[in-house]
Amino acid sequence: MSQRGKFIVFEGGEGVGKTTQAKLLAQKLQELKQKAYVTREPGGDEIGEKIREILKSYPKIDSICEILLIFAARRDHFVKLISPLLDEGYFVICDRFYDSSLVYQGLLKNISIKDMMELKRISIGAFEPDLTIILDVNTDISLSRVATRNLVNDEYDEMSQKKHEIVRRGFQKTASIFSFRSVLINAEGSEKAVFSRVWKTFEKKININE
Numbered sequence: 001m002s003q004r005g006k007f008i009v010f011e012g013g014e015g016v017g018k019t020t021q022a023k024l025l026a027q028k029l030q031e032l033k034q035k036a037y038v039t040r041e042p043g044g045d046e047i048g049e050k051i052r053e054i055l056k057s058y059p060k061i062d063s064i065c066e067i068l069l070i071f072a073a074r075r076d077h078f079v080k081l082i083s084p085l086l087d088e089g090y091f092v093i094c095d096r097f098y099d100s101s102l103v104y105q106g107l108l109k110n111i112s113i114k115d116m117m118e119l120k121r122i123s124i125g126a127f128e129p130d131l132t133i134i135l136d137v138n139t140d141i142s143l144s145r146v147a148t149r150n151l152v153n154d155e156y157d158e159m160s161q162k163k164h165e166i167v168r169r170g171f172q173k174t175a176s177i178f179s180f181r182s183v184l185i186n187a188e189g190s191e192k193a194v195f196s197r198v199w200k201t202f203e204k205k206i207n208i209n210e
Contacts, residue, residue: 005035005090006206007082009097011174012135013167015145016187017194021135022093024195025202029091034208037085040095042073045081063109067116070101075123091208097129099178103170108163131205133198134175135187139164 008025010018022038029036042052051073055066074097085092098120105111137145139161175184183201187194 003089005086005088005092006130007086008091008093008202008206009099009129009132010093010095010135011097011099011132011182012137012171012187013139013142013164015142016135016137017145017191018095018135020191021133021187021195021198022095024191025198026091026093028195028199029208032208034091035089036091036093038093038095039077039081041077041097041100042070044073044077044094047076047080048073063105063111066109067101067105067111067119070105071119071123074098078124078127094129097132098124099132099134099171099174099182102174103167107166107170128178129181131202132175132178132182133201134171134182134184135194136168136172136184137187139168141188142168 010022012018019040026036026038041048042055043049051069055061055069061069082092082094098116101116102113106113106116143161143164172184175182183205185194185197185201
């Protein structure tokens with residue numbers, strides 16, 4: 001029976017480079033003959049992707065409906081994809097997880113942390129990532145990246161600078177609260193330079209042969 005895999009999450013605000021860095025990490029692990037799979041939230045499997053489409057199609061959806069849909073997608077994602085792949089010994093690399101819910105729906109939409117942690121308990125129990133990499137970048141830079149890379153896909157991409165700053169500080173706070181699994185990484189500079197920081201952190205925190 002193979003050893004249980006590791007669950008690695010990339011978090012951060014809009015335009016910080018989560019998707020790119022998740023793919024680079026998977027490529028690096030595959031080069032080292034490790035099994036790696038990249039997924040995302042909301043999404044990752046058929047039901048999750050349909051829920052993602054609903055959320056993007058109805059940007060003015062009630063905040064309670066939004067968070068319930070997100071956790072429904074998370075539950076399905078966890079049961080059908082994340083947990084089975086971990087059992088098969090994969091490094092499962094996820095673009096966003098429940099820290100994003102705490103920041104976006106918690107801070108921006110005033111859903112209580114207590115309620116969201118109860119939803120977490122119901123949906124995924126005590127499960128936690130083995131490592132959460134929080135990419136941090138100056139708000140002016142992230143706004144510029146969103147604009148120049150045509151990343152405007154939903155209401156969060158179109159947030160005001162003030163809200164982008166709230167999100168940035170929210171993720172900085174989650175890095176502190178969940179310091180047992182989270183590392184804040186400077187995401188300024190080239191993709192290669194940022195990945196160098198990501199890989200150094202990964203090597204320090206995760207033993208790929210464990």
